[in-house]
Amino acid sequence: MTFESTIIVHGGARTVNTDDRDLFQDGVKAAARQGYTVLTRGGSAVDAVVAAVSAMEDDSTLNAGHGSRLTMRGEVEVDAIVIDGQTLDSGAVCALRGCANPVQLARLVMDKLATERTRAELQQHFEMSSSERSASIPQQVCDTVGAVAMDAYGNLAAATSTGGITAKLPGRVGDSPIIGSGAYADNTVGAVSTTGQGEFIMKVCLARRVGELLEKGWNCRNRN
Ligand SMILES: NC(=O)C[C@H](N)C(=O)O
Numbered sequence: 001m002t003f004e005s006t007i008i009v010h011g012g013a014r015t016v017n018t019d020d021r022d023l024f025q026d027g028v029k030a031a032a033r034q035g036y037t038v039l040t041r042g043g044s045a046v047d048a049v050v051a052a053v054s055a056m057e058d059d060s061t062l063n064a065g066h067g068s069r070l071t072m073r074g075e076v077e078v079d080a081i082v083i084d085g086q087t088l089d090s091g092a093v094c095a096l097r098g099c100a101n102p103v104q105l106a107r108l109v110m111d112k113l114a115t116e117r118t119r120a121e122l123q124q125h126f127e128m129s130s131s132e133r134s135a136s137i138p139q140q141v142c143d144t145v146g147a148v149a150m151d152a153y154g155n156l157a158a159a160t161s162t163g164g165i166t167a168k169l170p171g172r173v174g175d176s177p178i179i180g181s182g183a184y185a186d187n188t189v190g191a192v193s194t195t196g197q198g199e200f201i202m203k204v205c206l207a208r209r210v211g212e213l214l215e216k217g218w219n220c221r222n223r224n
Pocket residue numbers: 012143144162163164165173174175176194195196197198199201
C-alpha cells in the first residue's frame with residue numbers, strides 16, 4: 001500500500017504586518033518544497049521534517065537557527081526536537097549556543113549517533129556565533145518553526161526548532177524540545193508541532209493533547 005506523501009510546515013503563530021507577510025511566507029513555502037522533494041525522492045518522513053526545519057533554521061527571518069531571538073544577555077540559545085512516529089523514537093537538544101541547525105543535532109541524538117561522532121564532526125554543527133547571528137538578521141523576526149510529514153509508507157514524523165522567546169533568561173528551556181509539548185508523532189495517532197508561549201504549552205502538554213483529540217476523531221476542518 002502506498003500513501004500520499006504529505007508535508008505541512010509552520011513558521012510560528014506570531015501576528016505579522018502585511019508588509020512582512022510575503023517575506024515570511026516565502027521562507028516557509030521554500031521549506032515545504034524542500035521537505036516535499038525529499039519525500040518524492042523516497043526519503044522518510046523523518047528525513048523530510050529535518051530537511052524542512054533545517055531550511056527554516058537557515059532563513060534569518062524565522063525564529064530558529066540563524067534567525068533566533070536573543071536571550072537577555074544578547075546570546076542565541078536554541079531548542080529543537082524530532083520525533084519518529086513509526087518507532088516513537090525522539091531526539092532533542094536544548095539551550096545550545098552557536099548551533100546553526102539544532103534539528104540536525106536532535107536527529108543525531110535520536111539516531112544515537114551524537115555520542116559516536118568525533119568531536120571534529122560534531123563541531124561543524126556549532127559554527128554560528130551570536131554576533132554573526134545578530135548582524136545578519138532583520139529587525140522583524142517571525143516565529144518558531146516546525147514541520148510534520150507523512151511518507152509514501154504512511155510513516156509520520158514531527159520536528160520543531162526555536163530560538164525561544166525574546167530576552168529569555170539564559171538557560172531557559174521552553175516547550176519546543178519536550179516530547180508531547182513542542183511536538184508529537186505516532187503513526188497510529190497523527191503528528192503535531194506546536195508554537196506559542198512555552199510556559200503555557202507545557203502546562204497542558206499541548207502536542208500530546210492535540211494527539212488525544214485526533215484519536216477522538218477531531219481534525220482541523222471539522223472539530224469532531
Ligand atoms: N514562539 C514560540 O513558539 C516559542 C517557543 N514555544 C518557546 O516558548 O520557546
